[in-house]
Amino acid sequence: MSQHTEEEAPLSTTAERQAIVTSAGATPSKEWVIVTRGLKREYDMGGEIVRALRGVDIAVRRNEYLAIMGPSGSGKSTLMNIIGCLDTPNEGEYWLNGQLVSTMKDDDLARVRNKEIGFVFQTFNLLPRATALANVELPLVYAGISSSERRHRAMEALESVQLGERVHHRPNELSGGQRQRVAIARALVNRPSILLADEPTGNLDSGTSEEIMRVFEQLADSGQTVIMVTHEPDIAAHARRVVVLRDGQVASDERREKFTEKLGVAH
């Protein structure tokens, strides 16, 4: 154990990460875009208490490309909702880009979602009656940006995902891969701290999935922090770091190489 170099060591056990997730109450330094400390989340399902998260400690550096994996019931959706500021933990701290999100109220959470997070969903979640351009403009509308500026930035975002020719098409006039690229453009248009993707290839065929994964690859290369939640190991294998949840806790947190190696063994 003591012989491990930084490169080889399991990421969760590196001293630096350990220090950052255990120093409760302290504001993490700039390089840490996400820090969770002892996150717990319980649901009351008609009298029965379901403990979805039982103390999750994760630290994510800026520019990391991370996959969160786990079987259903492992708590990965709950963790994603909390990381995405759609939900708050019952206990523990969640720091996003230097802000303590876990104690925020509704309107502040909405602001953080708008500014810091770009969502990409399995079912795309585009507004069906709006054009690609209008869909991509939506986060900017809630950011209070003027309509000419909105248009300009939305066009740019659509061009960056090679959809500059299809800005006036509605979602039902686009293919699945194109829809997901519109969703990616929408997620990126407000220059968020993290791109948060929930099963981004779940509704796509394997060819289109590869295409979307290449987009993610390029984004990660260009310095965008990407967090992807998936239950498919070969999709998770595209990420550079893989966190596996089991029973509401982090079961493993490893570099991709390590993960794929184990995957190969399993196959």
Add this chain to the structure above:
Amino acid sequence: MPLLEAVRLALQTIRVQKLKSFFTLAGVCIGVMFLITVVSIIDGMGRYMKEDLVGKLLAVNSFELRRRPNLNMGEMDPAIWEEYRRRRRLFISDLLPVVEALPEGTRWAQESENSVMAVSRYARPRSTRAIGIDGDWFAIKNVALTDGRPFTDQEMTQGENVVIIGPDMVERAFPGVDPIGRDLRIGTTPYRVIGITESRGSVFGISFDNFVIAPWRSPIRKLLNPEPQMIDAVVIQAENQTVLMEAQERVRGVMRTRHKLRPGMKDDFSMETSDSALEFWNKLEGYLLIAGVALPAIGLVVGAIVIMNIMLVAVAERTREIGIRKALGARRRDILAQFLVESATLSTVGAMLGIALGIGLAQAIAAATPLPASVAPWSIVVGVLVGAGVGIISGVYPASRASLLDPIAALRQE
């Protein structure tokens, strides 16, 4: 989200769902339509009352000294009628003291009228209104002649048998001939026609043009009142309101003295102004407006319930959209505003349709019946505001439901 954006979004929703929107709008549309129609007709009637009816009978800045008010609108207490009936008549002997008491800047006339039969050689006998006058009657009543000449002073003081007739009498008594210089027999006495007045129009389908005017001192007065020395009214016009009040006070004093009324006793004569004649109408107009507004208001309540329902359905149908918007950073108040604006826009569009239909209906009623209609600009403003108000009120509950949706649950909605 900017308001304009929200309105555009709402209009787009209406465009996409035409039929549903139509049913949604129908309630508000019909409510506002009747509101506009009723208010237009009441307003038109008011204008009619003030400008045509009372305006034609009672001149500006004038009052009429009479035994009892000439214009009695609405229900009358039998006791008041009984009191009116017992009142002493006005006599020609009252005229001089009254006229002598008048302040500077006034002029006077006196008149009596009755229904009589008039006949010429050219037509069968006709019933008409005979008016016996003296003083500046034509000037005060603002009646101009279209043909012939007015009475001379001599004709007035001598009471000569001359007559000026209204346009209806020209048609009825002298069909196809020029009446000027011809004889018209009123009662048993022949009168020479010397002038024709302009038309004074009609009110509620009743012509104001069927009359003959003769000097009161002519034999006509025997037909007008039970005793030839009686007169119906002294009309006094002042150059302004101040002089009018002064004149009223002085005339009241003279008449009270002449009728030997002690202090504390009520006047046993009336001094009627256009304001006093309109008093009843003003009261009635208030009631009519309340009724006319209350009934369409029920329609608006129904419209509001429909809109609330439709908006609740819209919120349920668009739960996922709300989830998406929230995930992208919409705050509660953004969602609230979106649905409020949508509901208000929907309702305002309905109100505007209702205004257009209401104006059309009012015009149609005015064209098809003697009821007048005039669309008051304020009623249009009120219509639009009512529409927006109904939309906002009925949108509050659905919009707040939408704004309180949990984004995670909303996103999970199929």
